[in-house]
Amino acid sequence: MYMTLRQLTLFKAVAQHLSFTRAAAELCLTQPAVSIQIKQLEGHIGMPLFEQIGKRIFLTEAGRELYAACGDIFARIEALETSLNELQGSIKGLLKLSVVTNASYFTPHLFKAFLRLYPDVHLRLNVTNRTNVLERLVNNEDDLVIMGQVPEQMHVESYQFLESPLVVLAPPQHSLVNQAHIPLVRLAQEPILVREVGSGTRLAMERCFAAYDLELPTEMELGSSEAIKQGVMAGLGVSVLSQHTLILELATGKIKLLDVEEFPLIRYWYVAHLSEKKLSLVARTFLDFMLSSAKEIIQKIHPLQEIN
DNA sequence: TGACGCCCACATACCCCAGG
DNA sequence: CCTGGGGTATGTGGGCGTCA
Numbered sequence: 174m175y176m177t178l179r180q181l182t183l184f185k186a187v188a189q190h191l192s193f194t195r196a197a198a199e200l201c202l203t204q205p206a207v208s209i210q211i212k213q214l215e216g217h218i219g220m221p222l223f224e225q226i227g228k229r230i231f232l233t234e235a236g237r238e239l240y241a242a243c244g245d246i247f248a249r250i251e252a253l254e255t256s257l258n259e260l261q262g263s264i265k266g267l268l269k270l271s272v273v274t275n276a277s278y279f280t281p282h283l284f285k286a287f288l289r290l291y292p293d294v295h296l297r298l299n300v301t302n303r304t305n306v307l308e309r310l311v312n313n314e315d316d317l318v319i320m321g322q323v324p325e326q327m328h329v330e331s332y333q334f335l336e337s338p339l340v341v342l343a344p345p346q347h348s349l350v351n352q353a354h355i356p357l358v359r360l361a362q363e364p365i366l367v368r369e370v371g372s373g374t375r376l377a378m379e380r381c382f383a384a385y386d387l388e389l390p391t392e393m394e395l396g397s398s399e400a401i402k403q404g405v406m407a408g409l410g411v412s413v414l415s416q417h418t419l420i421l422e423l424a425t426g427k428i429k430l431l432d433v434e435e436f437p438l439i440r441y442w443y444v445a446h447l448s449e450k451k452l453s454l455v456a457r458t459f460l461d462f463m464l465s466s467a468k469e470i471i472q473k474i475h476p477l478q479e480i481n
Numbered sequence: 482t483g484a485c486g487c488c489c490a491c492a493t494a495c496c497c498c499a500g501g
Numbered sequence: 502c503c504t505g506g507g508g509t510a511t512g513t514g515g516g517c518g519t520c521a
Contacts, residue, residue, distance in 0.1 A: 179506085194490060206507055208491060230491085 178250075180214040181243055183207050184222065188240045191230055255453045265293030268455045269315040271306045272298065275374075275398055276319045276442060278418045279335075282474050287462050294455055303371065313447060316456035321415075322373040323443050331445035334463045335471060338437035339377055342402075342419060342428045343411040350429045357385050360433050364410030366393045366401050374398075377438050378413050385435075402428065415440070420475050 186196035187207060197207040215222050222236035232240060255266045272280050277300045284296055299309065303320060310318050310329065323331040341360065349355055349363070361382065367389065368375040382389040393410060395401050398418045405412050406427055416437065422428035444463050446452060452460065 203508065
């Protein structure tokens with residue numbers, strides 16, 4: 174069976190878009206150029222890879238098989254490129270990262286600084302929730318992941334690279350704003366907006382309240398930091414979030430921090446990978462960069478406001 | 482409701498160019 | 502000169518809107 178990488182590249186694009194025209198546009202070709210290559214590929218294979226029904230095209234069984242094989246073939250080529258780059262000693266190639274949503278408030282600044290140092294690195298970034306990040310970590314889909322809490326039961330190497338102070342936030346007109354040393358017991362009397370079960374912030378709040386034999390009220394549960402912030406600004410209650418997610422709201426005065434005893438709770442951001450994973454040179458370089466420079470860069474861009 | 486025309490997407494024919 | 506990979510021009514056929 175004779176087929177070229179060129180043909181497989183075009184096939185993969187057509188299969189992804191399910192359109193010859195869009196695949197051609199993506200690859201800066203004309204549609205006939207793509208059609209011809211696919212025809213030749215089908216000739217080599219001896220079976221049609223696409224079937225046309227009306228104006229739409231679909232993968233045939235053979236097409237689906239080839240598409241699955243393409244995943245392996247191109248992943249292997251990517252790995253080959255990375256190892257060849259390593260042999261040359263140059264820091265370039267693909268860096269695949271997954272980041273939990275909350276970390277997206279500050280990670281773009283780190284990526285920008287890293288790419289300024291290593292412009293030949295191509296970053297493939299996936300911003301998603303904690304569950305998806307863990308799933309991608311288990312399936313070895315990324316070089317590194319960035320998250321707030323690394324599960325202890327997994328075989329994972331993790332590295333603290335940044336403090337994540339959890340602070341108590343309230344709307345500016347709230348009666349506790351500007352009060353000093355508010356006891357946790359007093360805070361517990363307020364309506365509190367909490368993140369969903371499984372969130373690292375929720376876990377930290379529960380531990381803090383439990384240490385004082387207090388029960389965390391969970392009537393108002395919201396699924397994201399953005400929803401929490403909107404809820405607090407709307408006057409639904411107070412809440413606890415990482416201070417890194419509040420830079421804009423604090424700067425514009427739409428949210429105030431409360432001086433609650435025991436707060437800020439200090440948690441950490443981690444960069445992590447599976448223990449057995451052999452990091453590429455690019456990934457190792459990024460990891461070193463995060464450990465050596467992240468704190469300084471974030472402090473410069475987002476200096477954290479003192480409470481009161 | 483059927484005829485018509487337009488648009489979109491893919492196929493085919495033919496040509497050009499670079500490299501071996 | 503042959504071959505592979507690209508181009509343009511044009512053909513074909515289905516979807517869809519319009520209008521009598």
